Amino acid sequence: MTVELLLWASVVLIVLAGCYNTGMFVLSRRSTKNTRTSPAERFYVFLLACLNEEKVLSESLARITALPAGNFLALVIDDGSDDRTALTALSADPRRIRLHRRTLPNARRGKGAALNDGVRYLRESGVLDGYDPADVVVCVVDADGRLDPHVIEAVDPFFDDPDTGAVQICVRMYNRDKGLLARMQDMEFVVYGDVFQTARRSIGSVGMGGNGQFMRLSALNSLGEGGPWSDSLTEDLDLGVRLIARGWTNQHCTTASVSQQAVLDLKRLVRQRSRWFQGHLQSANLVPLILREVPARPALDLLYHLSSPVLILLTSLLPLSFVVALGATVVASVRAAHLLVSPMWLAGPYVLSFTVAYAYGYVYARRERELGLVRSVLLAHVFVFYGYIWFAAGWWGFWRMLTGKRTWLKTART
Numbered sequence: 001m002t003v004e005l006l007l008w009a010s011v012v013l014i015v016l017a018g019c020y021n022t023g024m025f026v027l028s029r030r031s032t033k034n035t036r037t038s039p040a041e042r043f044y045v046f047l048l049a050c051l052n053e054e055k056v057l058s059e060s061l062a063r064i065t066a067l068p069a070g071n072f073l074a075l076v077i078d079d080g081s082d083d084r085t086a087l088t089a090l091s092a093d094p095r096r097i098r099l100h101r102r103t104l105p106n107a108r109r110g111k112g113a114a115l116n117d118g119v120r121y122l123r124e125s126g127v128l129d130g131y132d133p134a135d136v137v138v139c140v141v142d143a144d145g146r147l148d149p150h151v152i153e154a155v156d157p158f159f160d161d162p163d164t165g166a167v168q169i170c171v172r173m174y175n176r177d178k179g180l181l182a183r184m185q186d187m188e189f190v191v192y193g194d195v196f197q198t199a200r201r202s203i204g205s206v207g208m209g210g211n212g213q214f215m216r217l218s219a220l221n222s223l224g225e226g227g228p229w230s231d232s233l234t235e236d237l238d239l240g241v242r243l244i245a246r247g248w249t250n251q252h253c254t255t256a257s258v259s260q261q262a263v264l265d266l267k268r269l270v271r272q273r274s275r276w277f278q279g280h281l282q283s284a285n286l287v288p289l290i291l292r293e294v295p296a297r298p299a300l301d302l303l304y305h306l307s308s309p310v311l312i313l314l315t316s317l318l319p320l321s322f323v324v325a326l327g328a329t330v331v332a333s334v335r336a337a338h339l340l341v342s343p344m345w346l347a348g349p350y351v352l353s354f355t356v357a358y359a360y361g362y363v364y365a366r367r368e369r370e371l372g373l374v375r376s377v378l379l380a381h382v383f384v385f386y387g388y389i390w391f392a393a394g395w396w397g398f399w400r401m402l403t404g405k406r407t408w409l410k411t412a413r414t
Contacts, residue, residue: 017311018356020304025359027199042135042159044072044152044214045122049114053143054084055414056261060145061092069152073127074141075100077118080107085143098127111210112235115140116227119220128217134162136217140236144261145211146174154256155214165219165248166240168197169212174259181269182262184386187364187379194363197252204298206250207305208240212258215239219248233406234279241286241302245293263411270393272411277390277397280309309394316391357381 046064050057057076064074076089078101089099100121102114119138122128128136137159141147148154151169158167170193176186200206208215213236220228223242230238240250263269283306290299290306361377368376400406 015352017315018352021195021356021359024196024199025363027202028195030202041071042137042156043128043131044069044137044139045127046072046074046139046141047077047115047118048074048141048143048145049077049079049111049118050081050085050089050143051079051108051114052081052083052085054081054088056144057085057088058092060141060143060147061089061097063146063149064141065093065096066149067147067152068149072096072152073098075118075122077114077121078102079114080104098125110231110233110235112227112229112231115229115235119228133218133221134216137214138217138220139214140211141258142211142260146259147212148256148258151212151256151258155253158251158253159214159216161249163247163249164251165216165222165243165246166206166208167214167251167253168206168208168240169214169253170194170257171209171211172257172259173262175262175264178262178264180382181266182264183379184383185262185269187360187383188386190364190367191360191383193252194254194367195360198254200298200301201252203301204249204295205244205301205305206240206252208236208243208250210234210236211260213239215243216248219243219246222246222248232279232282233275234283237280237283238286241283241290241294244298244302245289261414264414266389268411270389270396273389273393274396274400277309277312277394278401278406280306281397281401309398312390312394313398316388316394354381354384357384 048057048060061074061076064072073096075098076085078086078089078099080102086099086101089097100118102117106117107114137155148169155167155169158164171189173182173186173189176182197206215228223239223246228239229235232238243250263272287303287306290302294302357380358377360383361380362373364380365371365373365376371379
């Protein structure tokens, strides 16, 4: 009886998730054109919060300094590094790159604290003197982030709408050809951006990511004197929700990307996702704000998104229930000397689990045309199993939260 209940719970959860995913896929296919209504000259500031990033920083700064735009600079926030991060920044183009060094004991207090300090430095240094905060756009780029050359051209028209507070661009893995694990991470970000983030443009619930997020300075200023970013492990998630609650519109740009380094070691990847999962759990404190300040339609989607950690933990029990049921059926069939169920019994779990692979494969094939549709769909089948990483990461993050552990080692670069 217990096994049957687990199986029925499995079916209900999977069907509900399938309905949500189908709805988001349909919404994401709607064409949303963004046309420039008036020319504008905005000042772009790229913030790079760095802790021991000498291995990847040079290439990222080279990409930024080569951008075909005239009105921008990059601020490297050295958050107490003990490698050559600061020297790498100082050796870059001084006309475009500034260095702000944080030292212990104030340094190494999290990415949010480093970014907040970077914004304070910009205000106090005089770099922003003479600019209207509405015409200053701050972009957060990870130290390994490689921006598309046309990124400012792609993002700038969104800010012609004075209600636009932030724009998130697509995220890709620049080393996606370095193995199946890297390819799965690339597919994960493509699916999230091209399906869910694109659909959320119609709903009004676009979220911010930790890399490639562009924010109007006046929108950041509206979040209060304490600093735009929280001390959460997922400060980007918090920022996006609080901007929406303040009445700003978040947008998602599908025509430009920032490429970052995929994690090539499974243990490191699970640890990274556990950190994200724990931060997502911390964001439950945003629920009262959403219920109080966010309109009903985006509020429903944001609440569903914030509930995803609970759904992941519940869903992690479903494969176990299926294995138990299958094992019981095999044992009973052996005892009865004949198969007690039709082989078609396996078709149901396949349809429930892998139908989404065809949609995801289609979406990924549109980004990676050289792979082709068939290969992309096959990879999407593997992607379904790749999602099980979140089960291990989820329980690890949940345990750390229960035991009061909040500090994490940053993901090492290669």
